[in-house]
Amino acid sequence: MEIPVEEAPTLLSDHPLTPRQRRQAIFAATLGNGLEFYDFITFAFFAIQIGHTFFPSVSPYLSLMGSLATFFVGFLTRPLGALVLGTYADKAGRKPAMMVSMSLMGLGIVLLVLTPGYAQIGYAAPVIAVIARMIQGFALGGEVGSATIYMMEGADPSRRAYSMAWQGASQNIAASAGSLVGLALTYWLNDAELSAYGWRIALALGVTIVPVALWVRRSLPETIHHADTAVIAHDGFRSYARPIVCGLIIIGSGTIGTYIFQYMATYGQNTLHLSARLSLTGEFANNAISILAILVGAAVSDRKGRKHTMLVPQLLFCVLIVPCFLWLTTQRDAVSFIGANLILSYVSGYMYGAVYAAISESIPKQVRARAFALVYALPVALLGGSTQLVVTWLLEVTQSPMSIAWYLTAISLLGFGAMYALKESAPVKLRAQPPSDSVGGLSKA
Numbered sequence: 001m002e003i004p005v006e007e008a009p010t011l012l013s014d015h016p017l018t019p020r021q022r023r024q025a026i027f028a029a030t031l032g033n034g035l036e037f038y039d040f041i042t043f044a045f046f047a048i049q050i051g052h053t054f055f056p057s058v059s060p061y062l063s064l065m066g067s068l069a070t071f072f073v074g075f076l077t078r079p080l081g082a083l084v085l086g087t088y089a090d091k092a093g094r095k096p097a098m099m100v101s102m103s104l105m106g107l108g109i110v111l112l113v114l115t116p117g118y119a120q121i122g123y124a125a126p127v128i129a130v131i132a133r134m135i136q137g138f139a140l141g142g143e144v145g146s147a148t149i150y151m152m153e154g155a156d157p158s159r160r161a162y163s164m165a166w167q168g169a170s171q172n173i174a175a176s177a178g179s180l181v182g183l184a185l186t187y188w189l190n191d192a193e194l195s196a197y198g199w200r201i202a203l204a205l206g207v208t209i210v211p212v213a214l215w216v217r218r219s220l221p222e223t224i225h226h227a228d229t230a231v232i233a234h235d236g237f238r239s240y241a242r243p244i245v246c247g248l249i250i251i252g253s254g255t256i257g258t259y260i261f262q263y264m265a266t267y268g269q270n271t272l273h274l275s276a277r278l279s280l281t282g283e284f285a286n287n288a289i290s291i292l293a294i295l296v297g298a299a300v301s302d303r304k305g306r307k308h309t310m311l312v313p314q315l316l317f318c319v320l321i322v323p324c325f326l327w328l329t330t331q332r333d334a335v336s337f338i339g340a341n342l343i344l345s346y347v348s349g350y351m352y353g354a355v356y357a358a359i360s361e362s363i364p365k366q367v368r369a370r371a372f373a374l375v376y377a378l379p380v381a382l383l384g385g386s387t388q389l390v391v392t393w394l395l396e397v398t399q400s401p402m403s404i405a406w407y408l409t410a411i412s413l414l415g416f417g418a419m420y421a422l423k424e425s426a427p428v429k430l431r432a433q434p435p436s437d438s439v440g441g442l443s444k445a
Contacts, residue, residue: 021221025154026166028216029098029147034170034177035213039109039136039206042178043071045265045283046199047388053117053195054126061396064270068388070126074133075381078141082377085142086370089149093222094369097146099214101139106210108135113204137381145373150220152360152368157427158302161309161357165298168352172294175262175287181205182265183280191276243362244375246422250355252379253415257348259387260408261286264341266388271401272332281334286341290349297353305429306358310419313351318412320344325405351419354426361425 043050047067048060055066081101089097112132118125148167155163181202189198264286268279301309324340331337363371394403 022154022156022163025220026151026163028220029150030166030170031213031216034174035206035209038174038178039105039203042182042202042206045178045182045280046202047071047266048269049195049199054129056118065389065392066126068392070129070133072386072389073130074137077134077137078377078381079374081138081141082145082373083370086145086373089142089146089369090367094146094150094153095217095220095222097142097369098150098217101143101146102210102213102217104135104139105143106207108132108139109203109207111135113200113207141377142373144376145369148356149360149369149372152357160361160427161298161301161306161354162295164356164360165294165353167356168294169291172287172290172349176284176291178202179265179280179284179287183277183284186277186280240362240364243359243422244371246418247359247375248379249418250415250422251376252383253411253418254352254355255380256383256387256411257408260391260404261341261345263388263391267404268337271395272329272337274332274337278334278337282337282341285338286345289342290345293346293349294353297350298357299353301354301357301426303428305424305426306354307419307422307424309354310351310358311416313347314412314416314419317344317347317351318409318416320347321409321412322405325402329401358422358425362423
């Protein structure tokens with residue numbers, strides 16, 4: 001069937017990059033994005049040890065809360081980074097914004113790694129640690145928007161979700177690397193050595209790759225000046241207000257889930273009283289399976305549509321949370337802890353293979369980087385950043401290891417509602433609609 005001339009903007013041959021350049025772009029953006037998340041997420045894995053360094057206390061609970069509060073402040077500067085670096089990406093280009101965010105992340109990592117503990121410099125230690133986390137949060141706030149949108153604009157529309165899914169996959173690759181490094185350190189160092197300098201080794205490994213990531217990113221072509229290949233028509237703010245609102249809820253729900261999964265190493269040690277080695281093994285399995293899940297889900301999304309990939313798995317995830325937590329809290333062994341993490345992480349990762357594409361496809365190019373960055377950063381700052389504090393407090397107040405499961409279930413049901421309200425945006429679905437449902441080849445939806 002012949003495609004009308006007015007549908008040219010959505011043709012699969014209309015790409016800003018060649019196939020080889022698209023592969024290079026995905027690799028470079030994924031590499032840099034993953035490296036930035038490596039040190040950010042690794043902090044969560046070593047929350048107990050970092051708490052001993054900067055917040056020594058006779059109460060393990062207060063020490064852990066001090067460490068998690070420092071983790072939280074990194075989220076507060078994310079919206080500012082999203083606005084500043086996102087605006088820069090929309091005006092100067094995606095590439096220069098990615099270069100700035102990577103440089104700032106390297107600065108924050110070095111500052112945290114080299115800061116002496118409370119025992120050496122007193123109150124200056126936690127103050128410097130907080131400043132380092134704020135720099136990292138600012139960098140990540142801008143990184144997510146520029147890197148994700150770069151992947152979108154350089155992708156083949158028929159494989160857009162799969163290309164963009166590497167943003168989420170890179171986070172899980174980084175988390176897997178962090179947990180693997182942590183696991184290796186538990187074999188080489190005892191508990192005292194982990195608290196003294198082991199966590200610094202884990203964080204410092206990310207610094208060594210920063211120059212390589214900057215060099216790789218420098219070779220990337222720019223996408224901001226190419227014709228837009230998005231398939232959604234926009235007619236003022238009201239036409240894309242729905243994806244922004246739905247995106248805020250979906251990202252908020254998903255972020256809480258993500259940081260609960262990142263908390264599992266601490267949960268295994270602090271609540272279930274499992275060994276650090278087993279807890280980090282479960283964390284590694286959790287993140288490793290998510291890499292596969294998000295890429296598989298994205299590939300299905302490109303063929304079947306965004307909503308098809310999100311709704312059924314999200315509902316299944318809500319149903320499985322309580323049984324899986326009952327299993328691991330009752331048995332408290334390697335099989336239950338690792339098995340429950342694998343099941344929940346795969347289902348959760350699968351549905352998020354479509355989320356980044358579904359949101360960004362519905363936002364116009366001239367504000368896409370900053371809008372997507374803010375849609376991502378605001379719920380992360382308000383909800384995700386407080387998740388580990390809330391969960392630790394909830395477990396302390398209720399004295400029930402199952403309280404985390406009920407909290408995650410309630411939040412996930414909100415995410416399901418937002419996914420249901422979000423309109424379909426996959427090119428394969430919109431091009432299949434009757435001509436009367438579109439204007440100029442672009443869907444009214």
